[in-house]
Amino acid sequence: MNSASEYDLDLSDEDRIELLRTMRRIREFESTVQNKFADAEIPGFLHLYIGQEAIAAGVCHALDERDHLTSTHRGHGHCIARGLATDRMAAELYGKETGYCRGKGGSMHIADVEAGMLGANGIVAGGIPIACGAAVSAQMRDSDEVAVSFFGDGALSEGAFHESFNLAGTWNLPLVGIIENNQYGEMTGLDEQHPPAALDDLTIYGEPYGAARDRVDGMDVEAVYGAAKQAVERGRTGGGPSLVECVAYRFEGHHEGDSQFYRDEGEYDEWKQKDPLLTYPEKLIDEGVITEEEYAEMEAGIETEIEEAIEFARESDLPDPSEAYEGLYSEGGGHA
Amino acid sequence: MSQTTDTQTDSLTLVQAVRDGLRGEMARDDSVIVMGEDVGENGGVFRATQGLIDEFGEERVVDTPLAESGIVGTAIGMAAYGMRPVPEIQFMGFVYPAFDQIVSHAARLRTRSRGAFTCPMVVRAPYGGGIRAPEHHSESKEAFFVHEPGLKVVIPSTPYDTKGLLAAAIRDPDPVVFLEPKLIYRAFREEVPADPYTVELGEAAVRREGSDVSVFTWGAMTRPTMEAAENLAGDVDVEVVDLRTLSPLDEETIVESFKKTGRAVVVHEAPKTGGLAGEVIATIQEEALLYQEAPIERVTGFDVPYPLYALEDYYLPEPARIEDGIRDVVEF
Ligand SMILES: Cc1ncc(C[n+]2csc(CCOP(=O)(O)OP(=O)(O)O)c2C)c(N)n1
Ligand SMILES: [Mg+2]
Numbered sequence: 001m002n003s004a005s006e007y008d009l010d011l012s013d014e015d016r017i018e019l020l021r022t023m024r025r026i027r028e029f030e031s032t033v034q035n036k037f038a039d040a041e042i043p044g045f046l047h048l049y050i051g052q053e054a055i056a057a058g059v060c061h062a063l064d065e066r067d068h069l070t071s072t073h074r075g076h077g078h079c080i081a082r083g084l085a086t087d088r089m090a091a092e093l094y095g096k097e098t099g100y101c102r103g104k105g106g107s108m109h110i111a112d113v114e115a116g117m118l119g120a121n122g123i124v125a126g127g128i129p130i131a132c133g134a135a136v137s138a139q140m141r142d143s144d145e146v147a148v149s150f151f152g153d154g155a156l157s158e159g160a161f162h163e164s165f166n167l168a169g170t171w172n173l174p175l176v177g178i179i180e181n182n183q184y185g186e187m188t189g190l191d192e193q194h195p196p197a198a199l200d201d202l203t204i205y206g207e208p209y210g211a212a213r214d215r216v217d218g219m220d221v222e223a224v225y226g227a228a229k230q231a232v233e234r235g236r237t238g239g240g241p242s243l244v245e246c247v248a249y250r251f252e253g254h255h256e257g258d259s260q261f262y263r264d265e266g267e268y269d270e271w272k273q274k275d276p277l278l279t280y281p282e283k284l285i286d287e288g289v290i291t292e293e294e295y296a297e298m299e300a301g302i303e304t305e306i307e308e309a310i311e312f313a314r315e316s317d318l319p320d321p322s323e324a325y326e327g328l329y330s331e332g333g334g335h336a
Numbered sequence: 337m338s339q340t341t342d343t344q345t346d347s348l349t350l351v352q353a354v355r356d357g358l359r360g361e362m363a364r365d366d367s368v369i370v371m372g373e374d375v376g377e378n379g380g381v382f383r384a385t386q387g388l389i390d391e392f393g394e395e396r397v398v399d400t401p402l403a404e405s406g407i408v409g410t411a412i413g414m415a416a417y418g419m420r421p422v423p424e425i426q427f428m429g430f431v432y433p434a435f436d437q438i439v440s441h442a443a444r445l446r447t448r449s450r451g452a453f454t455c456p457m458v459v460r461a462p463y464g465g466g467i468r469a470p471e472h473h474s475e476s477k478e479a480f481f482v483h484e485p486g487l488k489v490v491i492p493s494t495p496y497d498t499k500g501l502l503a504a505a506i507r508d509p510d511p512v513v514f515l516e517p518k519l520i521y522r523a524f525r526e527e528v529p530a531d532p533y534t535v536e537l538g539e540a541a542v543r544r545e546g547s548d549v550s551v552f553t554w555g556a557m558t559r560p561t562m563e564a565a566e567n568l569a570g571d572v573d574v575e576v577v578d579l580r581t582l583s584p585l586d587e588e589t590i591v592e593s594f595k596k597t598g599r600a601v602v603v604h605e606a607p608k609t610g611g612l613a614g615e616v617i618a619t620i621q622e623e624a625l626l627y628q629e630a631p632i633e634r635v636t637g638f639d640v641p642y643p644l645y646a647l648e649d650y651y652l653p654e655p656a657r658i659e660d661g662i663r664d665v666v667e668f
Contacts, residue, residue, distance in 0.1 A: 044468050045470075103644060103647075104643060104644055122473065155402065159405050186378075261378075324640045324650070
């Protein structure tokens with residue numbers, strides 16, 4: 001598993017502070033909506049990204065505005081790292097009209113075409129073929145855009161993953177697959193979902209398809225950035241698909257309400273030491289990139305941002321029932 | 337477990353009846369295998385398989401990788417070789433990766449092999465709305481499966497029926513899609529015999545007798561329909577027929593009820609267009625046209641992807657909307 005030192009990093013102090021800020025914003029958004037869910041303000045299902053922030057932050061920092069992304073059921077982190085506004089995201093979680101999907105999508109379906117965010121996805125592995133299509137489009141237009149698809153360790157078992165990477169390899173597509181290995185697919189550990197040969201390196205699934213493979217510490221945002229940058233560069237220059245495994249841990253349940261009976265004793269505490277929101281601020285403070293006071297100020301600003309986002313969501317209107325038909329077809333309408 | 341006698345019953349919710357039905361069939365028949373995502377130690381998203389792994393072990397309660405097509409396809413092969421797999425799909429909206437296996441293969445194995453291979457498999461999935469969950473987690477697409485010859489489609493609405501219909505489905509020699517109304521998984525309890533028993537597939541149940549109008553429904557919509565019927569009691573005498581098995585349809589009971597009342601309403605939560613109401617109405621037109629006294633009304637979901645939270649309450653038929661439908665038909 002690669003650490004940051006394996007990569008040729010070109011991160012300025014500003015970049016590093018930006019990485020920290022993105023992770024901190026994700027954490028704040030997630031722990032806030034976690035509370036609102038517990039208070040029954042947010043309905044439905046909530047899959048939190050807490051613990052995996054370094055992956056979204058690192059990968060998205062390696063992208064340009066012109067690139068394309070697909071996300072998962074655990075998608076809030078990807079959206080924030082991609083620059084989506086937390087107030088409209090919160091509104092979507094609340095099912096409000098001002099949300100990214102006008103309250104029709106909810107937590108699992110946030111999409112924003114302007115940001116190249118083709119959507120979070122309630123269907124495991126559902127986004128991978130779609131990212132493939134974005135990559136085909138980039139290739140046919142002779143652009144140097146890449147398509148990035150985030151998906152979990154569990155998604156590797158779905159046919160959609162294999163069909164997509166077969167296409168990507170055959171057509172040499174600029175597709176970057178980011179495996180977020182958080183040790184579990186729902187409540188089931190890796191060893192019950194994958195054959196022994198894959199357990200130590202999930203990128204083995206990319207081998208027959210000719211994907212360039214990389215395996216990186218997913219709790220280290222700079223390492224993730226380094227791996228993603230290489231993969232993106234390869235895609236931009238006609239080098240074909242890549243598959244990057246980011247090894248991480250989710251600190252909360254699969255969804256809110258999960259009893260988490262399946263964790264081994266001590267496992268959580270061990271991973272907690274690697275929590276990017278403990279280690280990275282410490283590192284940047286140690287290295288003199290940011291002072292403690294500056295970090296505290298950043299945190300305070302982020303807390304205000306997220307509070308205001310929730311307030312915006314609360315105050316927004318629910319969609320009118322008549323809007324249910326809007327957007328169904330390009331010409332509007334639908335059957336009565 | 338305690339000794340059971342013929343008359344012993346337990347007070348069970350619908351989801352407990354699923355579990356009890358599975359347990360009974362697994363105890364009766366070693367070839368019954370439960371398989372799916374997190375059905376083992378976790379006991380399934382809705383705890384329908386909770387405890388089965390302790391009783392029957394990992395060999396018969398199998399946690400699978402996240403691969404619906406693989407799960408159902410594997411079950412087909414197992415069934416062809418004499419096992420009775422009961423794969424679980426976590427939510428009906430996650431069945432589509434397995435749709436090909438169900439429709440292209442499970443449904444046709446017997447015909448293709450001129451009966452040499454059979455497919456005694458039951459695909460279980462919670463379906464339907466009302467739990468404040470988006471799209472795939474709430475939809476009701478039973479019509480997709482009813483449209484495929486070779487499949488049976490069952491939707492229970494009570495704990496008693498759940499256990500009996502599930503047992504019948506598992507013992508049935510052909511593939512059955514068994515859809516469970518998750519909205520009422522824990523809504524109420526009913527006395528359920530402790531011993532295994534079956535409720536015959538293909539038979540509707542008249543839940544309430546009436547002479548003015550027949551209301552046909554199934555699954556989670558049975559309760560609001562009954563409520564609507566009670567609210568109208570004294571004014572309109574409503575017959576409520578719970579179809580229970582959607583394929584094959586119990587045409588006899590449908591037609592008989594309609595001949596008595598001459599008026600009908602069909603209630604389902606699936607979108608209107610292409611929904612099963614159309615099939616029920618066509619059956620009535622073919623078999624009992626001359627008894628018809630009024631246009632038949634459909635009270636259904638709308639032709640949109642299953643909506644989120646706020647719009648959900650408008651989407652799902654509830655007693656007031658069902659009452660309006662009944663009044664329209666009766667006052668025609
Ligand atoms: C096709 C499909 N099957 C099942 C599910 C239910 N489900 C949602 S998330 C999940 C686990 C996904 O595991 P992984 O890909 O590792 O992502 P993680 O949740 O760990 O982020 C499952 C089984 C689904 N959403 N879609
Ligand atoms: Mg996972």
